[in-house]
Amino acid sequence: MMPLPDLPAEISVPARLIEVRRLAEHLRKVCRASGVSEMTAFDCELALVEAANNVAEHGHAGLAEGEMTLSVQIGEGRLRMELRDSGKPVPEGQFLAPATASRDAPRGRGIGIIRSCLDTVDYIREDGINRLIMIKRLD
Amino acid sequence: MSENTGILEIAVDHPRLDAAAAPAFRQELQDRFDHRPERVVLDLTHVDFIDSTGLGVLVSMLKQMGTNGRIAIVGASPAVQRLLQITRLDTLFLQCDSTAAAHDALA
Numbered sequence A: 001m002m003p004l005p006d007l008p009a010e011i012s013v014p015a016r017l018i019e020v021r022r023l024a025e026h027l028r029k030v031c032r033a034s035g036v037s038e039m040t041a042f043d044c045e046l047a048l049v050e051a052a053n054n055v056a057e058h059g060h061a062g063l064a065e066g067e068m069t070l071s072v073q074i075g076e077g078r079l080r081m082e083l084r085d086s087g088k089p090v091p092e093g094q095f096l097a098p099a100t101a102s103r104d105a106p107r108g109r110g111i112g113i114i115r116s117c118l119d120t121v122d123y124i125r126e127d128g129i130n131r132l133i134m135i136k137r138l139d
Numbered sequence B: 001m002s003e004n005t006g007i008l009e010i011a012v013d014h015p016r017l018d019a020a021a022a023p024a025f026r027q028e029l030q031d032r033f034d035h036r037p038e039r040v041v042l043d044l045t046h047v048d049f050i051d052s053t054g055l056g057v058l059v060s061m062l063k064q065m066g067t068n069g070r071i072a073i074v075g076a077s078p079a080v081q082r083l084l085q086i087t088r089l090d091t092l093f094l095q096c097d098s099t100a101a102a103h104d105a106l107a
Helices: A016-032 A038-057 A110-116 B022-032 B052-062 B078-086 B099-106
Strands: A008-012 A067-076 A078-086 A120-126 A130-139 B007-013 B039-043 B071-075 B094-096
Touching: A008 A016, A016 A038, A016 A067, A016 A078, A038 A067, A038 A078, A038 A110, A038 A130, A038 B052, A038 B078, A110 B078, A110 B099, B007 B022, B007 B099, B022 B052, B052 B071, B052 B078, B094 B099
Parallel strands: B007 B039, B039 B071, B071 B094
Antiparallel strands: A008 A067, A067 A078, A078 A130, A120 A130
């Protein structure tokens, strides 16, 4: 994986909706520093934002505090994002289920967007930690 | 609202129309919907990013306008266009190059 000078390997923020913007900003910096195309960077940002929104809205709903941590790596022709948090586990099969939102539904598009924007999405629950690993091939 | 055409024009000034901005945006729209319009020109020139929650506000807005409701979007950035394409909602909203073209499309 390519080193990213002047940028931290990962960033942690409180698991709140307003803080999702800081994760997105970090990703944009990494993409700019690495010469990732604008549209690829946008797809990754959109997927990240949807995933982090879910963490803040659902994974940490009713929890007093908590963090989410993003690490981004670029190399071997791909961009790899890992989003970790210690909130509630994601329901089994959530990232595999087909998108079910009807055309005029105001909600329910997040998971479908994540899958559309990325090549691989893997979810692991390990030692009380949610790990969402999201990979986008770079052209 | 244009008195002559009955078309409501709304310019959105949230650079990020995301889950954090959605509640305020929803309220702003509600404040403009004192009379339920059937045709709206939505200027997104200043919107750099939109997520599914922001998009959901637009979908709710369209539903609130009733079965004859139509929204023409002006100034959609590549990011906005991409989200509309991914979600296949690019056919639900008209996309126009200018406000004048949007008025023509809604006439």
